[in-house]
Amino acid sequence: MITTDNTGICQICHKKQSVVLCEGCDSRLCEDCRKFDLWGYGCGHVDPHVFCPTCFDDVDINPYSGKID
Numbered sequence: 001m002i003t004t005d006n007t008g009i010c011q012i013c014h015k016k017q018s019v020v021l022c023e024g025c026d027s028r029l030c031e032d033c034r035k036f037d038l039w040g041y042g043c044g045h046v047d048p049h050v051f052c053p054t055c056f057d058d059v060d061i062n063p064y065s066g067k068i069d
Helices: 053-057
Strands: 035-043 045-051
Touching: 035 053, 045 053
Parallel strands: none
Antiparallel strands: 035 045
8 A cells, every 4th residue: 555645636536635546546545535455365364455446346456346256
C-alpha cells in the first residue's frame, strides 16, 4: 500500500484530498473512494491491498475480489 502526501486530489470523485494510490492503476484515492481487500497466504498471513472501484472488481488485477465464477 502506497500512501500519498495529501497534496493531490482524488482521481475518482475529484473532491477530496488523496490518501493512497490504487495498486492496480496508481490513481490517487481519497478515504471515501478507496476499497480495501485482504489477500491471505500461507498459514494465517494476510496482506491489505487498496484499489479504486474499477480495479477492485477486475479479476486480472484483484483475483480475490470474488468476481470469478
